[in-house]
Amino acid sequence: MITAMQWADLDSSACSVARTLAVVGERWSLLIVRDVFNGIRRFDDLQGHLGIARNVLSMRLATLTDGGILTKVPYREGRQRQRHEYELTQAGRELVPIMLTLMSWGDRHRPGGDGPPAQATHDGCGKRVRMVPVCGAGHVLPSAEAIALEPGPGARTAEPPISGEPSVPAPTPDPDPYGVQASLV
Amino acid sequence: MITAMQWADLDSSACSVARTLAVVGERWSLLIVRDVFNGIRRFDDLQGHLGIARNVLSMRLATLTDGGILTKVPYREGRQRQRHEYELTQAGRELVPIMLTLMSWGDRHRPGGDGPPAQATHDGCGKRVRMVPVCGAGHVLPSAEAIALEPGPGARTAEPPISGEPSVPAPTPDPDPYGVQASLV
Numbered sequence: 001m002i003t004a005m006q007w008a009d010l011d012s013s014a015c016s017v018a019r020t021l022a023v024v025g026e027r028w029s030l031l032i033v034r035d036v037f038n039g040i041r042r043f044d045d046l047q048g049h050l051g052i053a054r055n056v057l058s059m060r061l062a063t064l065t066d067g068g069i070l071t072k073v074p075y076r077e078g079r080q081r082q083r084h085e086y087e088l089t090q091a092g093r094e095l096v097p098i099m100l101t102l103m104s105w106g107d108r109h110r111p112g113g114d115g116p117p118a119q120a121t122h123d124g125c126g127k128r129v130r131m132v133p134v135c136g137a138g139h140v141l142p143s144a145e146a147i148a149l150e151p152g153p154g155a156r157t158a159e160p161p162i163s164g165e166p167s168v169p170a171p172t173p174d175p176d177p178y179g180v181q182a183s184l185v
Numbered sequence: 186m187i188t189a190m191q192w193a194d195l196d197s198s199a200c201s202v203a204r205t206l207a208v209v210g211e212r213w214s215l216l217i218v219r220d221v222f223n224g225i226r227r228f229d230d231l232q233g234h235l236g237i238a239r240n241v242l243s244m245r246l247a248t249l250t251d252g253g254i255l256t257k258v259p260y261r262e263g264r265q266r267q268r269h270e271y272e273l274t275q276a277g278r279e280l281v282p283i284m285l286t287l288m289s290w291g292d293r294h295r296p297g298g299d300g301p302p303a304q305a306t307h308d309g310c311g312k313r314v315r316m317v318p319v320c321g322a323g324h325v326l327p328s329a330e331a332i333a334l335e336p337g338p339g340a341r342t343a344e345p346p347i348s349g350e351p352s353v354p355a356p357t358p359d360p361d362p363y364g365v366q367a368s369l370v
Contacts, residue, residue, distance in 0.1 A: 004224025008234050014302040016291025017219055017284055023295065025212060034202055038334060039189025049193050068294070091294045096329035097316055098290060099202055101283040106201025109253070109276045110208065115338035117199040120318075123333045127321035131282055133305075136312035144281035148308045149223060153300035 007149075011156040023067045024095060028052055028060050030102070033088065033095050036070060041085040061086065069095065100131050192334075196341040208252045209280060213237055213245050215287070218273065218280050221255060226270040246271065254280065285316050 012018065024030050031050055040046055047057050064070040069092040072084040088095075100120050107116045120129040133141040141147060197203065209215050216235055225231055232242050249255040254277040257269040273280075285305050292301045305314040318326040326332060 004226070004230075007220070007223035008225055008230060010302070012216065012220075012234050012236065014297060015216075015219065016288045016295065016302060018216055018291075019295040020287040020291035021212070021215060025210070025215075027206075027210060030206060030210075031197065031200075031203055034200065035192070035197075038192035040193055041189070045189075045193060049197050051197065091290075093329045094290060094293065096332055097318060098283065098286040100318065100332070101286045101316065102205040103201045105276075105279060105283060106203075106205035108279065110201065110204040112199060112339040112341075114341075117195070117201060117337050117339040117341065119335050119337040121333050121335055122320035122322070122324055122326060123331050125320060125322050125324060127324075129318050129320045129326060129332055131286065131316040132319045133282060133285065133314050134317045135307035135310060135314045137307070137310050139307055139310060139312075141307060141314060144278045146308050147281055147285070147314055148306050150304050150306055152302050152304040154297040154302040156297075156299075156302065 009157055010151060014154060014156040026060065029064060030099065032060055032064060033069065033092060034099055036086050036088055037096065097131055104130060194342055195336060199339060199341040211245065214249060217245055217249060218254065218277060219284055221271050221273055222281065282316055289315060
């Protein structure tokens with residue numbers, strides 16, 4: 001387990017939580033991703049459903065497109081001029097686990113009176129889906145208390161690295177995002 | 186699978202993602218939670234590590250305390266006046282899965298050159314922890330494509346419910362946040 005002093009010595013902005021929030025942490029961004037995931041793909045439809053100012057929606061869509069979360073797909077209806085709608089990229093679809101953990105927390109800690117407003121289900125069997133913490137040895141962790149954080153190879157201190165020090169090679173993108181093959185054998 | 190038209194008919198603000206973002210979606214809020222989880226618990230230490238303006242940190246700490254994410258614990262050093270530091274509440278500790286999914290996404294899609302800056306491990310066995318989508322039938326879902334969203338009992342349309350209509354009773358908080366007992370049998 002990392003100590004508070006060790007953590008305080010690490011560069012806060014190097015954290016992957018901070019980097020992800022830089023892309024999707026703005027107000028509205030994840031709600032736009034949620035709506036596009038649910039098939040609301042056109043500017044006017046998003047604007048109507050979210051009740052968001054048009055200029056703000058324009059900015060958020062541009063940020064998400066520039067950030068590789070959304071992609072624009074052209075369409076044409078009848079004889080109207082060509083327009084475009086939005087689709088999630090692969091990186092955008094991989095935000096779904098973040099949405100599911102946000103949903104679970106809200107269902108537990110900010111419930112409406114009528115139960116969960118939406119439920120994630122397995123498209124194959126229809127059963128409810130939850131995000132579960134699993135370790136590389138296949139243990140299902142019962143709660144956050146069993147989770148420790150440790151500095152990884154990319155942890156940075158405030159000082160620049162010593163010149164000539166060998167650096168850890170960049171990882172190749174993992175084809176198995178959840179580590180399922182590695183975790184659940 | 187919910188259709189786009191069905192989703193567009195549902196009240197956007199009833200979504201648990203929206204409710205959770207109302208608590209932790211402000212810039213800095215989840216980074217404060219991350220630091221407190223890692224043992225940085227005092228105002229000046231948080232301010233120094235995050236490099237955040239003092240008035241903004243004060244506001245965020247007040248919001249997180251009022252929202253039941255952080256709690257203030259008094260301490261006294263030597264003969265100084267009593268001060269307080271921050272601890273995560275149970276609801277705050279249950280934000281850790283959200284942090285882990287944010288970390289995983291950042292590690293994959295916004296990597297630094299040197300690999301992950303931090304790694305979550307199982308405090309018991311030291312192996313790496315990941316959040317894995319698991320359904321109630323025990324299937325591990327290989328990707329977000331296998332996840333569907335459906336309206337739940339709390340889904341609301343724009344119209345108010347018909348007067349006298351029986352409502353679904355509020356759920357009692359689930360003692361098993363990950364549904365592990367139910368999911369992995």
